[in-house]
Amino acid sequence: MSDKEQKYIPFSNREEWKDVKPIEQDDGPNPICPIAYSDEFKDKMNYFRAVLKTQDKSKRVIELLNEIVQENPSNYTVWYYRREVIKHLVDQSGKDSFDFDEEMELLEEMGSTDPKNYQVWNHRRFIVENYVGANGEKEFLEQVLQEDAKNYHAWAHRQWLLKNYSLWHGELEYVDKLLQLDHRNNSAWNHRYFILFNLHFNQQTKSMPLNIIEKEIEYAFTHIKHSPNNESPWSYLRGLFKGQKYSVQPKLLATLLELKPKYIGCSHINSLVIEIYQEQNTKESLEESLKICKILYQNIDQIHHKYWEFKEKNIKDQLERLILSQ
Amino acid sequence: MTDNQLLKEKHVEYIINLDKKKEDFEYWVTEHLRMNGMYWGLSALSILNSIDKMNKEETIEWVLSCQQPNGGFSGNNQHDDHLLSTLSAVQILLQFDALDRLNIDAVVDYVVSLQQPDGSFFGDRWGEVDTRFTYCAVSILSLLNKLDKINQDKVVEFIGKCRNFDGGYGCLPGAESHAGQTFTCIGTLAILHRLHEIDIDTIGWWLCERQLPNGGLNGRPEKSSDVCYSWWVLSSLSAIDRLHWIDQDKLRSYIIDCQDQETGGIADKPQDLPDVFHTFFGLCGLSLMGYYNLEHIDPVYALPTKTLRKLKHLNLTWNKH
Known part of the structure; x- marks a missing residue:
């Protein structure tokens, strides 16, 4: 990090930004929770405010936005403006004038350092949908899910891809x-x-x-x-x-009954058998489920004993109704 | 820890001290979530009957200063508005009996503007959709008695699409079931009085299965237990009147074991460091189960029942307190 700080060139010292007048943040007279930004970040944001004000959508803005999103990937306005700039550049000079490979590389890099950031995923969807298509997306997602198999942004992106591109x-x-x-x-x-x-x-x-x-x-x-x-x-x-x-x-039931004697101590198999027996709604099946309930709350699934006791009562009522109706 | 003692004074002290740690790194990295943090801390104090320990006027002023021109609230001054922080702001003002100082119409316009044609809600103008945001929107509007401003049938339809084969709910249609998301969907349906339309026992069992042999609850199958699910799971069970399906004594012991004996506060797991989020949700769990004479918290609105009772337009069909 200190290495990076040493190399940092303030925008006021950069030749291509000479014509821009930065705009300082206005904190108001007496902020209750003042915000602690680094000087570097302040410098970038001052130039961003200037760009917003003049609606500068030239190529150099992308460079500025690159620096900002990498430092603070959650700033919505910055991402939004980035899309505005891209649209403008493509409208002006065609798709080839913008380096989408580089854009995808940036997203890839940010996706792996900050995989749960919605803005990054949202921007990715915008680029895929409007400019680069779905090629390579599955491979990218495979990498992300390899890191964290439960990343729900990645799963949501995948489901979106499948549905929209029939992949x-x-x-x-x-x-x-x-x-x-x-x-x-x-x-x-x-x-x-x-x-x-x-x-x-x-x-x-x-x-x-x-x-x-x-x-x-x-x-x-x-x-x-x-x-x-x-x-x-x-x-x-x-x-x-x-x-x-x-x-x-x-x-299903046949398989369950075949496995049941082997799976002593497995609450799931017993619970599913009870469900099927309840559906059968015969005197034998209900009596058998009552036995299983007892085994569940007495032995194999004590932590859920309240539930199984409730279920037992439920089945008893069902059995009573059945006998009365016969 | 075997005597099951709840360290009430220590927890109060822990929460009050949080706002004084402005030199801490953690204080700054959670800066954009300050509104949520304030709600968690304040509501925890409410449960502990110590809300008077907070500086009421200063807090109200700060909350109001976070309302943006579009009506939404940001997580702190100079941040972007979001439904998550807007709900927290309303919840804080309500607990301080200060809703009359809020520009209600602006909040309502903001919330209404975020509903989408499919019934879902954006979290803010940038378009992320999640069932959490639906809950925030519906809760805000109902607290402000403005539910008639949105299409409620569409909301219910969207929530229905997020229901999964296991009975639980995800953040989007097709997304995996998660206890937090299940809370937001059940809460939404409860507020809209549409709970009778779902299969209560299937979701009840899925929620009940979240309890692990150590007494704690997890949020998804095959994940480890975490104190915050004492809120997400218990509140859902409570809203559908199935709280009695879990082993409450064991869950209480689990939460008690997550207390920090020295500093106060409750952690996600035994031996971990406490934080305000888990402190609040741990206390919520204990309150819902009726232990320690805590102030009762409503399982749907996540606000003290006594605060909600002042709002005559609410019909808390799920709450017997």
């Missing part, structure tokens, strides 16, 4: 790769659902087609088998049946 090809394989690396990556599970929902969900019947459900049950279980206590694939399984009954795919 679905290879996406399931990508998610699969992430899940192979980490079965517990809930963001990746969410993304898998997003892909299938967009590609296959039947908007008329408000449900997922049966062939997809069948395939995905199999997929979820390949991960469950590695770590049965991982909540994500269990939620995923439930999500597949959104809008329809578990009974449309009896294979």
Whole structure:
């Protein structure tokens, strides 16, 4: 940092800025929470205020903005003005007059030092949408998600790309790769659902087609088998049946019952079995769920004992209603 | 720490001292969030029944000085306005009974201008969309009794699009479920009296599953526990009347273990350093569960119930206090 400070040349000493008169910040007479900016930053902002005032949109402004955003990437006005300058330059002299490779490099650099800054992502979307297109975006996102698999700006950008440029090809394989690396990556599970929902969900019947459900049950279980206590694939399984009954795919219950004796101590499998039994709504299935509830609150899921006790009462009521109706 | 003691005096002292640390690095890096910080600190004092320890007049003056010409509030003087800081400003003024000093029409115009055709809200004029901002907008307008100024059906429609297969909510349609976002969506629906339209038990179970064997709560599957979820998760459960689904004694012990015995304040995890954000949310959790005779906090508005009771136009159907 001190190295950088030594090299800093104030804008007043720069030849190409000689014609500009900087504008100092007006803090008012007696600021309660005065703001502590460095002299360097003040210098840049003084020139920025001047540029704003004269609406200078020449090429040199980009250089000034480069310095400012790198120091303070959250300043909205600076990003906004940057887009104004880019639009102006392209309008004036065509797309080739502006170095978009350099722009993407800057964004890449800033994206990796400050990956959760909305402004950086927003600017990126603007450049992609208006000038450079989606080429290379997936590769870039792959890098970002490699650093932090849960960065929600990166996921939101990816979902936007997929929908706007129909880049679905290879996406399931990508998610699969992430899940192979980490079965517990809930963001990746969410993304898998997003892909299938967009590609296959039947908007008329408000449900997922049966062939997809069948395939995905199999997929979820390949991960469950590695770590049965991982909540994500269990939620995923439930999500597949959104809008329809578990009974449309009896294979699910069959698989659960086959695995259940092996998964002693796994609350998720037991909880899903209870749900399916409740849906079946027979005397046998409800009695069996009551037994499972007891096991859950007495042994394997004590931390959620209040919930399982509630559920037990619920099922008892259901059973009573059933007997009365027969 | 085994005796479950809440260090009330120390927490009060910790919060009051925060504003005196103007030489601290942390004070300056959080400068643009000062409005949120002020709300967290002040509301924590409210829960501890010590709001009179704050300099009321100076705080009101400072808050009012952050209102921008467009009606929104910035996080500090000379910063940009945002819905997040605007909500905090309204919440602070309300607790000081000073709403009459606020230019309400300007705030309402500001909030209304940020609603988008799909029902969502920008956080400020630069266009970021997030369910957090929807909550801020709806909460502000309802506190000011101006909900009729926006399209509420569109709001509910947008929130519906952010609901995921696991029952939870994300920041945008398609985005992963997160307990913080779930709070903002449930809170929005509660304020608009539209909670009956969702499947309460599915989201209730997802929220309940956030409790880990150590008693603490996490915000997403497979993440570790953090005191702030004592607010995001508990308030949501409370709004849907499912607070009794979690093990409250264990959660209390977890929060108590996160107290700093020496300086006061509550941290995100046991042994970590405290901060005002986690202090507030830890106290909120304890208040919601009814421990230690704390002032009751409303799970939807994140304001003391007694403050809200003064606003006759509000109908707090979820709050029995």
